[in-house]
């Protein structure tokens with residue numbers, strides 16, 4: 037089969053190769069990159085059903101990538117090596133439902149599933165091109181630590197993550213600051229997460245500064261973030277298939293829409309998925325969209341599932357593009373309408389996607405009830421997905437709930453829900469006494485600029501395209 041090239045959802049750029057798609061992240065016209073055609077995996081499903089996770093990952097990536105098999109094999113092997121479970125993403129029964137544990141990577145959250153691949157692909161592509169990349173980003177939690185663990189120790193990549201001093205969970209701060217590799221820079225900045233993010237935005241809008249220091253960013257739109265997630269939907273569905281299930285439903289805790297989009301693409305490739313249940317917390321722009329067909333911005337609420345406290349979901353543009361018949365002109369009009377008016381109505385409806393909004397009380401009572409009934413502790417994000425799953429007809433196809441984080445990352449929510457101190461993980465407990473490295477900076481753009489200039493000063497080869505995660 038011929039491997040697809042990648043086109044922009046807004047149609048304003050020439051198609052690029054897989055390697056260029058990995059290195060550029062966002063399309064230069066502001067759109068998102070998508071494959072120009074999709075493989076049909078139905079003929080392969082029987083053959084794939086006994087494969088171990090890394091072998092399946094290799095088969096899936098080969099459909100989308102023009103890199104030599106030997107390179108992909110090494111990337112895949114190295115990416116899943118740090119996982120602490122032999123199945124990488126085990127699917128365990130919890131009552132009548134199944135829980136797909138996506139938290140066995142180095143930072144105990146599902147962002148590792150794709151970012152580990154991205155780090156290894158960067159290492160290979162930068163080596164081939166003799167280039168360097170300096171990633172900078174602001175984080176309020178999971179993405180920053182998963183990115184640091186994906187990039188640590190890579191020769192040609194440095195990573196600087198800015199977090200608001202004293203305002204992120206202790207476990208998450210330690211997951212970043214205990215990484216002592218010389219290519220990792222942690223900065224605790226005075227102020228809020230929004231202050232960190234607005235400094236990042238200003239640095240990125242300075243194109244000369246960005247090119248001078250070969251800066252790339254951390255965001256959820258890189259094609260690898262999606263591709264790395266398609267794999268576990270296929271793996272889980274095949275495991276159930278080998279037990280005689282012809283078709284599966286998935287319930288997905290949803291924020292930026294990257295996770296559920298990967299499942300939707302898996303269905304588009306012919307994976308037998310009868311329903312995708314997107315579960316949001318009180319930040320319910322997507323739930324409202326799937327219930328009423330209208331995409332409309334609302335205020336951001338702080339909840340017990342902070343990695344889903346998002347209003348405008350960056351990956352939604354890929355979904356719109358597909359729903360609008362892979363038509364970039366209609367997609368651009370839709371995005372422009374939304375940007376201008378804060379409102380967009382999509383005609384038609386989705387046959388497999390359904391959404392639920394799950395509030396804080398329901399999230400906490402689901403953690404308590406599932407622990408009481410089955411002795412299984414859900415993290416608050418996964419509990420949002422579980423609550424949505426429990427609203428669906430139990431007699432239809434089996435439901436797999438995607439577990440996006442280990443509960444030990446959110447001990448306060450677990451204590452609030454159960455009154456007990458149930459959430460521990462040896463890897464997090466072990467961080468308590470480790471040495472840390474973290475620089476403190478005031479909330480001041482020029483200080484951050486100087487910090488970068490002092491550390492990232494190897495002139496980028498001219499013509500290096502800006503690289504984005």
Ligand SMILES: *Cc1c(COP(=O)(O)O)cnc(C)c1O
Nearest residue numbers: 178291292293294295343440441
């Ligand atoms: C990022 C994240 C989510 C949201 O995933 P999206 O792909 O943004 O929808 C859910 N749970 C956890 C723990 C996360 O880190």
